[in-house]
Amino acid sequence: MPDDPTKVPGVPPAPVGMRSPFEHPARLTPAPVSARTPLDQFYGTITPSDLHFVLTRTGIPAIDPGRYRLLIHGMVDQPTSFSLDDLKRFPSVSRIMFLECNGNTADAWKGAKPDSTVQQLEGLTGTSEWTGVPVATLFKEVGIDSGAAWALAEGSDAGALARSIPVEKLLSDGLVAYGQNGEALRPEQGYPARLLLPGWIGNTNIKWLRRLKLGDQPFMTRYETAQYTFSEPDGKSAQFAFVLEAKSAIIRPSGGMTIPEPGFWEVTGLAWSGRGRITRVEVSADGGQTWGEAELQEPVLPICHTRFRFPWVWDGSEAVLQSRATDETGYVQPARSQLVAARGTDFGGLFNGIIGWQVAADGKVTYVES
Amino acid sequence: MPDDPTKVPGVPPAPVGMRSPFEHPARLTPAPVSARTPLDQFYGTITPSDLHFVLTRTGIPAIDPGRYRLLIHGMVDQPTSFSLDDLKRFPSVSRIMFLECNGNTADAWKGAKPDSTVQQLEGLTGTSEWTGVPVATLFKEVGIDSGAAWALAEGSDAGALARSIPVEKLLSDGLVAYGQNGEALRPEQGYPARLLLPGWIGNTNIKWLRRLKLGDQPFMTRYETAQYTFSEPDGKSAQFAFVLEAKSAIIRPSGGMTIPEPGFWEVTGLAWSGRGRITRVEVSADGGQTWGEAELQEPVLPICHTRFRFPWVWDGSEAVLQSRATDETGYVQPARSQLVAARGTDFGGLFNGIIGWQVAADGKVTYVES
Numbered sequence: 001m002p003d004d005p006t007k008v009p010g011v012p013p014a015p016v017g018m019r020s021p022f023e024h025p026a027r028l029t030p031a032p033v034s035a036r037t038p039l040d041q042f043y044g045t046i047t048p049s050d051l052h053f054v055l056t057r058t059g060i061p062a063i064d065p066g067r068y069r070l071l072i073h074g075m076v077d078q079p080t081s082f083s084l085d086d087l088k089r090f091p092s093v094s095r096i097m098f099l100e101c102n103g104n105t106a107d108a109w110k111g112a113k114p115d116s117t118v119q120q121l122e123g124l125t126g127t128s129e130w131t132g133v134p135v136a137t138l139f140k141e142v143g144i145d146s147g148a149a150w151a152l153a154e155g156s157d158a159g160a161l162a163r164s165i166p167v168e169k170l171l172s173d174g175l176v177a178y179g180q181n182g183e184a185l186r187p188e189q190g191y192p193a194r195l196l197l198p199g200w201i202g203n204t205n206i207k208w209l210r211r212l213k214l215g216d217q218p219f220m221t222r223y224e225t226a227q228y229t230f231s232e233p234d235g236k237s238a239q240f241a242f243v244l245e246a247k248s249a250i251i252r253p254s255g256g257m258t259i260p261e262p263g264f265w266e267v268t269g270l271a272w273s274g275r276g277r278i279t280r281v282e283v284s285a286d287g288g289q290t291w292g293e294a295e296l297q298e299p300v301l302p303i304c305h306t307r308f309r310f311p312w313v314w315d316g317s318e319a320v321l322q323s324r325a326t327d328e329t330g331y332v333q334p335a336r337s338q339l340v341a342a343r344g345t346d347f348g349g350l351f352n353g354i355i356g357w358q359v360a361a362d363g364k365v366t367y368v369e370s
Numbered sequence: 371m372p373d374d375p376t377k378v379p380g381v382p383p384a385p386v387g388m389r390s391p392f393e394h395p396a397r398l399t400p401a402p403v404s405a406r407t408p409l410d411q412f413y414g415t416i417t418p419s420d421l422h423f424v425l426t427r428t429g430i431p432a433i434d435p436g437r438y439r440l441l442i443h444g445m446v447d448q449p450t451s452f453s454l455d456d457l458k459r460f461p462s463v464s465r466i467m468f469l470e471c472n473g474n475t476a477d478a479w480k481g482a483k484p485d486s487t488v489q490q491l492e493g494l495t496g497t498s499e500w501t502g503v504p505v506a507t508l509f510k511e512v513g514i515d516s517g518a519a520w521a522l523a524e525g526s527d528a529g530a531l532a533r534s535i536p537v538e539k540l541l542s543d544g545l546v547a548y549g550q551n552g553e554a555l556r557p558e559q560g561y562p563a564r565l566l567l568p569g570w571i572g573n574t575n576i577k578w579l580r581r582l583k584l585g586d587q588p589f590m591t592r593y594e595t596a597q598y599t600f601s602e603p604d605g606k607s608a609q610f611a612f613v614l615e616a617k618s619a620i621i622r623p624s625g626g627m628t629i630p631e632p633g634f635w636e637v638t639g640l641a642w643s644g645r646g647r648i649t650r651v652e653v654s655a656d657g658g659q660t661w662g663e664a665e666l667q668e669p670v671l672p673i674c675h676t677r678f679r680f681p682w683v684w685d686g687s688e689a690v691l692q693s694r695a696t697d698e699t700g701y702v703q704p705a706r707s708q709l710v711a712a713r714g715t716d717f718g719g720l721f722n723g724i725i726g727w728q729v730a731a732d733g734k735v736t737y738v739e740s
Contacts, residue, residue, distance in 0.1 A: 001434040005526045005578070010429020013405035013558050015396035017420040020561045022435050023554045026385035035383035043501035043549030044464040046416060050387040051553070059380020064371040065392050091636050094414035094667050119617055131413035156375045179413025181551070183421070184393045188383050191390045208375070266461050297464050299669050307464055 014210045025051055027282050028119055031055055034101075034241040035188075036123025039251045043218075045270065045297070045305040046096075047126035054188045055101045055124060058159035063206055065192040070138075070176065073321035074152075077143030084192050087176060090133040090141075095175065097303045098272045100125040105351040108336060112355075114127045116367040118254035120357065124270065127305035130196055131179030135170040135212070140356040141322070152221070153195050156208035163204050164218035165197065169242075173198050174207060186296045199274030199303045200242045201350065244274030246333050247352035248281055248325035259363035262316035267294075273327035280326040283310040287320035287356065288335070288370060294323070302328075319359040322370055336370060395421055398489055403427055405558075406493025409621045409731050415466075415640070415667070415675040417496035419551045423496060424558045425471045428529035435562040440508075440546065444521075444584035447513030454562050460503040460511075465545065467673045468642045470495035471572040475721040478706060478739075482725075486737040488624035491725065494659055495642065497675035500566055501549030504739060505540040505582070518584040522591070523565050526578035533574045534588035535567065539612075543568050546579060569644030569673045570612045571720065614644030616703050617722035618651055618678070618695035629733035632686035637664075638679045643697035646672045650696040653680040657690035657726065658705070658740060664693070672698075689729040692740055706740055 002008040019025075025048075027035035035054040039049060047053075054060075065084050073079035104124035107113070112121055144167065151170055155160040165174070175196040178185060185191040190207030197204050218224070248271035253259055267285075271278045279301050282291040294308035308323065325333045336353035343349070356370030372378040389395075395418075397405035405424040407417060417423075424430075435454050444448035474494035477483070482491055514537070521540055522530040523638040535544070545566040548555060555561040560577030567574050588594070618641035623629055637655075641648045647670050652661040678693070695703045706723035713719070726740030 001432050001437070005431035005433050006528055006530050008431065010426065010431045010528050012402040012429055013397065013399060013424040013426070015399055015405070017405075017422070017424075017558050019554050020433075020435070020554065020557050022562075025553055027383065029383060029385055031621050032382040035385070035387075039710070041463070042501040042552045044552055046499045046552045048419065054383040054387075056380065056383070059382055061375035061378065061380045062371050063390075064377050066391070067371070089635065091679060091681060092413070092638070096669075122485075129414040129416045148673050158376055158378060158380050160376050180415045182412045182414055182418050183395055184390065184411075186387050187390050191393075265459065268462070299466075301669060301670060307460060311461060348386060 022360050027051055027053070028123060033059060036119050038119050038145070039122055039125055039270070040254055043250070044333065047128060049128065049186050049189070052126040052189060053101065053124045053223070054126065055103070055202060055302065056157060057161060058157050060187050062074060063156060063191060063208060068192050069195060070209055070211070072138060072142045072212045073144035075148040076214055080142045082138070087133050087178060087193060090137050091174065092131055092133055094129055094131040095198065096127065096301055097198050098125055098127045098305045099100045099202055099205060100272070102350050105355070106350045108353060108355060109272050109345045109347065111369055112367050114366040114368070115185065115255065117256045118251045121367065122249045128180045130175065130177040132175045132177030132193070132196070134175035135176060136178065137197060139171060141173045143215050147216050150215050150218050152211065152215065153206040153209060154211040154218040155206045156210040161203070162219070162221040163206060164221065164224060165204060167214065168187050169197055169200070199244055201244055203240060218298045241349055244350055245352045246273035246275065246278065246325045246327040246331050247271070248323040248333055249355060250321050250323050251359055253321065253359065253365045254357050255365055255367045257365045257367065259314060259359060262314050264311065264313050266309055267312045267321060268307065269323050270305045270309060271308055271323070271325035272305050273325065275331065276328040278306040278325055279328050281308040282324045285312055285319045288322055291324065314359065316361065316363055320368055320370065321357045321359065322354050324354055353364040396421070397421055398493060403429060406489050407494055407496055408489050409640070410488045410624055412621070415497050415677050416551065417498060419498065419556050419559070422496040422559060423471065423494045423497065425572060426527060426577070427471065427531060428527050430557050431527050433526060433561060433578060438562050440563060440579055441579070442508060442512045442582045444508040445515035445586065446584055450512045452508070454548065457548060457563060460501055460507050462501055463545065464499055465502040465568065466497065466499045468495055468497045468569050468675045469572055469575060470547055470642070472720050475725070476574040478721045478723060478725060479715045479717065482737050482740055484736040484738070485625065485654050487626045488619060488621050491737065492619045494631050498550045499552065500545065500547040502545045502566070503545030503564070505544035505546060508546065509541065517586050520583065520585050520588050520644055522581065522583040522589040523576040523579060524581040525576045526580040531573070531576060533576060533587070534591065534594060535574060537584065539567055539570070569614055571614055574598040574612060605705050611719055614720055615722045616643035616645065616648065616695045616697040616701050617641070618693040618703055619725060620693050620727055621692050623691065623729065623735045624727050625735055625737045627735045629684060629729060629735065632684050634677055634681065634683050637682045637691060638677065639693050640675045641678055641693070641695035643695065643701070644673060645701065647697040649680040649698050652694045654692045655682055655689045658692055661694065686728065686731065688731055688739055690740065691727045691729065692724050694724055
């Protein structure tokens with residue numbers, strides 16, 4: 001690096017730009033099929049597409065867009081195979097919304113390690129601007145039977161991940177998306193087209209979507225019977241629990257960081273709800289004894305990450321930082337103890353409880369159960 | 371590519387994702403110091419950071435963020451040099467907004483070529499979510515004199531590009547940004563920190579910002595006297611014309627494309643205004659004789675690209691597509707003839723007139739003066 005950058009000729013822009021050599025944002029890829037987003041390094045709400053979380057059981061397939069087809073069949077008047085160009089020809093809509101894997105923050109059920117980072121704990125969520133064609137438009141094109149109540153949505157991955165989705169949801173706001181953050185979907189995100197179900201758990205948003213089969217009941221796919229059931233404390237199992245409840249997390253300061261000195265520090269994080277808009281985020285610096293109102297960054301959009309910020313003066317003594325989100329239905333993000341009382345610790349569903357970051361007197365930040 | 375992607379094991383996600391090998395979005399870099407965005411390939415409103423337009427007279431400097439400083443001096447109580455960490459420690463804000471180079475669509479003053487593409491004509495504008503510290507916060511920190519009316523904003527590029535900015539603008543919504551679309555600024559966009567002046571011509575949004583010097587009058591920098599003046603038809607020159615007026619462009623279909631067959635085609639594009647929200651976009655398919663109302667994608671944000679869409683059935687005969695934006699001040703995007711009557715064709719300011727795309731009977735789309 002030059003001592004004075006103004007004394008050195010600059011370089012011209014290339015057709016595609018690069019990050020600064022001083023910035024190395026990277027996802028954690030602990031399992032061969034997942035990638036966790038470095039939320040701790042992020043600003044605002046948009047997740048860069050190349051750092052968006054991924055969870056896929058059988059890897060990312062290679063798909064030639066010219067040979068891509070989406071088949072809609074079953075209880076329809078006119079079974080139809082749509083090419084990508086066909087899909088793009090319909091009237092389109094765009095929507096800025098979050099996605100979250102049902103397994104995000106799962107470590108907190110049984111107790112996360114003190115050295116957990118926000119990337120490890122919360123890195124399976126992201127917000128993008130998606131563009132595509134409403135499923136309702138495609139259903140109108142093929143003509144669905146009045147008795148069609150469920151659709152099998154199936155992907156082109158090696159596992160052909162498939163989920164049963166109520167037709168009602170698909171008609172209300174389901175989207176077959178081919179655009180993300182301005183450009184074509186990335187392969188990891190379902191290129192060339194995927195299903196989006198705003199506010200519903202990640203695995204229902206089938207990537208590399210190749211088929212929607214209409215029927216009058218759930219299809220009871222392999223994944224639905226073997227994997228995606230949730231254990232209740234009474235020993236029963238629940239299926240088809242879809243909506244992501246309100247949740248929030250402080251991302252700065254967070255686990256693994258060190259606050260260098262007492263004084264003013266902005267506490268900032270993200271809040272989101274599958275049921276609509278976030279209406280309130282409260283922040284506590286004393287482990288939940290007292291709470292203050294955080295500022296929400298406008299525009300606050302429904303089913304979208306909402307950036308919150310809270311001014312905090314650290315006096316240099318031990319502190320525990322927590323955030324608590326409320327959504328437009330009035331639902332308040334619960335304490336972990338409430339969740340565990342209701343669900344036990346073996347529940348396979350989303351952990352959306354309050355999490356805590358403990359700040360030690362030396363400024364070190366660690367995860368603490370709250 | 372496999373015949374059936376489900377028969378082949380997928381690849382695991384890498385720490386940073388890639389585009390599909392079938393997608394090659396790239397900027398045009400006709401001059402050594404500019405890069406034009408492929409708007410024609412885009413969906414929604416967010417511009418991917420690595421494809422955002424660039425216009426810089428002396429190239430992109432290499433800057434070590436650890437050695438970066440922003441000096442605020444001149445008519446202030448406490449001249450202060452801020453490190454990047456200092457800037458990040460202040461309360462932050464995020465804002466989704468557009469930038470546009472004053473020279474965007476400049477070819478249309480004298481008459482663009484029929485084979486012009488939307489990338490060539492309109493590719494010097496983009497929308498990002500920016501995060502940073504309000505200039506007002508920094509000015510409060512250093513204490514500016516009551517007589518301070520202008521600030522010199524200077525970059526760290528080899529040309530040390532500098533502009534005189536009214537203090538009133540800086541106080542109202544000026545931002546020193548270090549984040550773009552979730553992550554750190556890209557080097558091309560002013561890494562590690564730049565000035566943002568919502569709605570003002572691109573070159574006032576000084577990149578690689580190293581200095582704000584407060585004074586009681588404009589600083590009459592080299593660029594301001596030699597380059598950034600605008601010629602009026604009466605032979606006088608205008609300086610310090612800052613605000614970007616309302617504008618729109620159809621991006622699909624657009625120059626260089628071919629519509630394969632008659633029938634339904636969605637006409638879509640972007641509209642924007644430096645004075646606030648877009649309130650209306652009209653589309654004409656008959657060269658401006660009749661106009662229909664386009665749908666605006668919500669949320670419509672102030673000083674932000676707004677995606678519009680218009681359903682169009684092409685009957686296979688020659689057509690001329692145009693769009694016309696209105697903003698919240700009531701300002702209506704003018705016809706080229708109105709602009710030229712007022713400004714002549716040697717005006718150095720923004721061309722924001724209506725442009726036309728002619729669709730021939732064989733479906734070929736070319737630029738046509740309108």
